Amino acid sequence: MADRYLSFTGTAPGRFLTGRLGLPQPAALRxxxxxxxxxxxxxxxxxxxxxxxxxxxxxxxxxxxxxxxxxxxxxxxxxxxxxxxxxxxxxxxxxxxxxxxxxxxxxxxxxxxxxxxxxxxxxxxxxxxxxxxxxxxxxxxxxxxxxxxxxxxxxxxxxxxxxxxxxxxxxxGREVGRAQEADVDPDHPLAGRTALVTGGARGIGAAVAETLARDGARVVVLDVPGASADAERLATRLGGSALALDITAPDAGARMAEALPDGLDVLVHNAGVTRDRRLVNMPAERWSSVLDVNLASVLRTTDALLETGTLRRGGRIVATASNAGLAGNAGQTNYGASKAGVVGLVRSLAPRAMAEHQVTVNAVAPGFIETKMTAAIPLFIREAGRRMNSLGQGGLPVDVAETTAWLAHPASGAVNGQVVRVCGQSLLGA
Incomplete structure (x- = not known):
């Protein structure tokens, strides 16, 4: 959804009026x-x-x-x-x-x-x-x-x-078996590597898949069976493949391993859902469905791909946390808990995954990102979300994707156990 306020402040009348009223004057980002x-x-x-x-x-x-x-x-x-x-x-x-x-x-x-x-x-x-x-x-x-x-x-x-x-x-930190920047194709640093993106058919997941493919990766776009048509179209366009799979299934990790017989280099946990409601009005189903998709499935499939050796040495795991998990958000106790759990996963697993598998584990934590989900937020709440950061605007899916691509880079092995907020320096919790 277009940010009309940002466009207006880029005009001469907009700069004059917002300056006189003391309103935010965000600059278009390069x-x-x-x-x-x-x-x-x-x-x-x-x-x-x-x-x-x-x-x-x-x-x-x-x-x-x-x-x-x-x-x-x-x-x-x-x-x-x-x-x-x-x-x-x-x-x-x-x-x-x-x-x-x-x-x-x-x-x-x-x-x-x-x-x-x-x-x-x-x-x-x-x-x-x-x-x-x-x-x-x-x-x-x-x-x-x-x-x-x-x-x-x-x-x-x-x-x-x-x-x-x-x-x-x-x-x-210090990296074991570091890939030097000079040894990497600067235009296609992920050439020869396979990346799997969960929830990759649309939105942020699709932007991540596109960016990793731009950097040379062969991308596997994983999404639920109901999104298989979108996943197939995107995978075909990127020269990759699609995998229709419910990641909450008990055998999801095994099925992912079966679909990747040649191994995996980059695992991006992007799939997630929201079922917002205040705790006093939240039934157990709303709680458990969010925790199962956003956290339990991440834990199970990560364990399976490491234990089977599907995720190769020198690999990268990038999970998706959220500012809601770091700062909290009213009406999102389930979502906030699940995303804070992702942070705990990263901090605990990162040193062991590096020591045992030479695999890094990091997370991106998006703030207000312009997607179909945020476009549905009521106007005044949406405008507050956009402006309450140092850059005075919402981010784009590509911002999360570029950060993910950096963490997936072969020469980023010394970046491990980090939670990087892609939030324009949110004024809440950042």
């Missing part, structure tokens, strides 16, 4: 396209504190840089935080519209509370800056354990693909 895959303006590299990091090379900055990358890994005390201010204060205003600010931090040192305090301070700093920087620009913090493993993450966050990801703290 997203990735085949014709314009990267920002122009280069990347301004800055340092606060002592640092010896070396990372990927980026284009030199212009007077209006597309992005600023601040290395604050060496900040260990309050004096170092003053260097953060000194580095960014003069340049923030010059960052281009829809530009990026990425701050590099270090893990908190349990043996040095001064370092831990200074590094934790970077979270409050970046999230606050994200809420004030405006003009469609985003701000994120990346905590580095191994800087050499951060290239895919930095290229994502500094690109148009991360348009609706802001105010996030992402940890990049």
């Amino acid at each position: 997203r990735w396209t085949q014709e314009s895959p990267a920002f122009e303006g280069g990347v301004l590299l800055l340092t606060a504190g002592k640092s010896e990091l070396s990372g990927p090379e980026f284009p030199a900055p212009s007077d209006t840089p597309a992005a600023v990358l601040l290395d604050a890994t060496g900040v260990r005390d309050v004096e170092g935080l003053a260097e953060v201010h000194a580095a960014l204060h003069p340049v923030v205003r010059s960052v281009a519209a829809s530009g990026r600010v990425v701050v590099l931090g270090a893990p908190l040192d349990a043996a040095d509370h001064h370092q831990a305090a200074a590094q934790q301070a970077l979270e409050g700093f970046t999230r606050s800056l994200g809420k004030e920087i405006g003009r469609g620009r985003t701000v994120n913090l990346v905590r580095l354990t191994d800087a050499s493993a951060a290239e895919s993450t930095l290229r994502f966050l500094l690109s148009p693909k991360s348009a609706y990801v802001s105010g996030q703290v992402i940890e990049v």
Whole structure:
């Protein structure tokens, strides 16, 4: 559904009127396209504190840089935080519209509370800056354990693909058997890999399938039998295959394994349902149906695909959580519980899946995304959902898809156990 308010504020009368009334003035976001895959303006590299990091090379900055990358890994005390201010204060205003600010931090040192305090301070700093920087620009913090493993993450966050990801703290650890960025086809990083997307026939799932196929994956579009026609059409267009399956069936995991005799590299748990009602009015069926689809089926099928070895070493699991599971939402106790459960799954399984299978486990947590479901929300509630984030607008299914593709990237193996909100830095719970 078109965001008419966003379109109106992009006109001269709209800017004048909303400015006089003190209303939000969201900026149209720059997203990735085949014709314009990267920002122009280069990347301004800055340092606060002592640092010896070396990372990927980026284009030199212009007077209006597309992005600023601040290395604050060496900040260990309050004096170092003053260097953060000194580095960014003069340049923030010059960052281009829809530009990026990425701050590099270090893990908190349990043996040095001064370092831990200074590094934790970077979270409050970046999230606050994200809420004030405006003009469609985003701000994120990346905590580095191994800087050499951060290239895919930095290229994502500094690109148009991360348009609706802001105010996030992402940890990049050490990867076992890392695929170097140089070893990956930059245009088709998933070439030769098979990806399965549950709930892939429509909406966000279809956008994920399209994006993974764009990146070279052979995509299997899984959806319920009632959506098989849509799934078949999409799979045919993408050069993949469709699988009609009720993922709540007890043998769903076994049937998925049977349909993938050559194995699987990327598993995207996107299927989900809502059955909204306040708890006092919610019958047991509404509760159990949401928990079964959104959480129990994810647990069962993940276990089956790992135990059978269908999910190959070096594979990726990307599950779909939600801001409703992180911040809560009235009338969605069942949905919120199921999506918070996905977060628990990720945090518990991620270290074991890496140790035992060399498989990463992460989640995306969408906020207000423009879909048929959100288009059905009453007008005033819908408008509130759109505006209550730092970017002042709803996201698009492709925003979730691009984030999923980054987590599925062969060189993203050092990103593990993360829950990344695709919410424009929602003012609720983010």
